[in-house]
Amino acid sequence: MASLKEVRARISSINSTQQITKAMKMVAAAKLRRAQDNITQLRPYAQKLSQMLSTVSAGAETASESPYHQIRQVDRVLLIVVTSDRGLCGAFNTNVVKGALTLISEKYAAQARSGNVHIMAIGKKGGEAMQRRGFKVNTNHVDVFGALNFGNVRAAAEEAMDSFVSGQYDVVEIVYNEFRNAAVQIVRAEQMLPIVAAEAPKGSTASVNYIFEPSEEEIVTELIPKTLKIQLYKAVLDSNASEHGARMTAMDKATENAGELLKQLRLVYNRTRQAAITTEILEIVGGAEALANG
Amino acid sequence: MTLDIITPDRKVFSGEATSITFPGSEGQFQVLNDHAPLVSTLDRGPIVVQSASGQQVFTVDGGVVEVLQNNVLVLAEAIVA
Numbered sequence: 001m002a003s004l005k006e007v008r009a010r011i012s013s014i015n016s017t018q019q020i021t022k023a024m025k026m027v028a029a030a031k032l033r034r035a036q037d038n039i040t041q042l043r044p045y046a047q048k049l050s051q052m053l054s055t056v057s058a059g060a061e062t063a064s065e066s067p068y069h070q071i072r073q074v075d076r077v078l079l080i081v082v083t084s085d086r087g088l089c090g091a092f093n094t095n096v097v098k099g100a101l102t103l104i105s106e107k108y109a110a111q112a113r114s115g116n117v118h119i120m121a122i123g124k125k126g127g128e129a130m131q132r133r134g135f136k137v138n139t140n141h142v143d144v145f146g147a148l149n150f151g152n153v154r155a156a157a158e159e160a161m162d163s164f165v166s167g168q169y170d171v172v173e174i175v176y177n178e179f180r181n182a183a184v185q186i187v188r189a190e191q192m193l194p195i196v197a198a199e200a201p202k203g204s205t206a207s208v209n210y211i212f213e214p215s216e217e218e219i220v221t222e223l224i225p226k227t228l229k230i231q232l233y234k235a236v237l238d239s240n241a242s243e244h245g246a247r248m249t250a251m252d253k254a255t256e257n258a259g260e261l262l263k264q265l266r267l268v269y270n271r272t273r274q275a276a277i278t279t280e281i282l283e284i285v286g287g288a289e290a291l292a293n294g
Numbered sequence: 295m296t297l298d299i300i301t302p303d304r305k306v307f308s309g310e311a312t313s314i315t316f317p318g319s320e321g322q323f324q325v326l327n328d329h330a331p332l333v334s335t336l337d338r339g340p341i342v343v344q345s346a347s348g349q350q351v352f353t354v355d356g357g358v359v360e361v362l363q364n365n366v367l368v369l370a371e372a373i374v375a
Contacts, residue, residue: 042302045300046302048360052358150303154371154372209331210333214319214335222358230302
């Protein structure tokens with residue numbers, strides 16, 4: 001059995017670990033609330049934007065002819081992998097990387113063999129993991145989580161869109177964790193480019209006679225890139241909220257496990273202590289008896 | 295008329311206004327009460343909001359505006375300080 005001193009040292013070390021995990025859990029909870037707020041802020045914007053796009057494109061013909069709709073033979077692929085900057089959040093990052101690898105092996109195996117699947121990393125962890133697996137990683141926009149706002153994400157989206165239009169890539173996909181609730185994240189792969197034509201709801205808004213300035217076509221060409229940027233921004237915000245949710249759950253589990261371990265160690269500690277006392281009493285009694293007999 | 299200015303990050307303005315001047319991509323224009331339905335793109339520039347309580351200016355970095363039945367909705371990409 002371990003000595004009293006050893007057990008005491010373990011108890012105090014686990015105690016401090018538990019304090020750290022508890023603090024991390026609370027920090028994650030606070031950040032999660034902020035991240036959720038961000039998503040709620042974005043929702044009306046995204047909604048109105050797509051509503052406006054469907055209003056305007058009802059009369060315009062260019063909608064399906066924009067450079068973002070061009071379907072080409074798929075030779076070069078860009079995967080935008082959204083992960084976190086930090087670990088200690090359970091399987092959060094592993095799941096995204098796994099999702100990306102599955103997507104590559106299922107859909108883009110041929111392109112990957114010829115080295116034409118490139119990664120754009122958002123969040124350090126995913127970039128590092130993909131680099132280790134031998135993919136070419138674009139790290140221009142890794143650190144958007146340092147100061148998460150639309151401006152940073154917009155730059156990343158613009159780079160992806162430009163490289164698609166210029167023909168550098170034929171398909172752009174986003175892999176990220178979709179936020180369901182604090183405990184549940186779902187890995188999603190979404191095609192960003194070329195745009196998958198959505199079924200527009202018919203006859204709902206076409207009744208109003210708008211004045212269009214400059215023209216319907218030009219407004220549509222202006223709106224399409226906006227919706228793309230919003231799509232990426234939404235993915236990043238979702239991933240951010242998921243990260244904090246995942247970290248909160250992971251740290252909650254860790255705190256619980258530390259508590260369990262402490263309980264067991266205290267039991268061992270008290271048993272050892274009692275055993276020591278019992279031996280001591282036995283020794284004293286034995287000694288006293290020996291003296292009385294002598 | 296009611297005016298809402300929103301960006302992807304936050305809601306910038308929401309309330310009543312008597313007159314709004316926009317940096318339209320075809321040139322500056324003003325919207326007053328009972329304006330006809332309109333959709334226009336915006337350039338980088340100031341949106342001047344005139345309301346009962348005074349005048350407010352927001353500088354936007356591009357966006358779109360929709361005017362419909364005295365509801366004005368501005369979707370701005372970003373607000374420049």
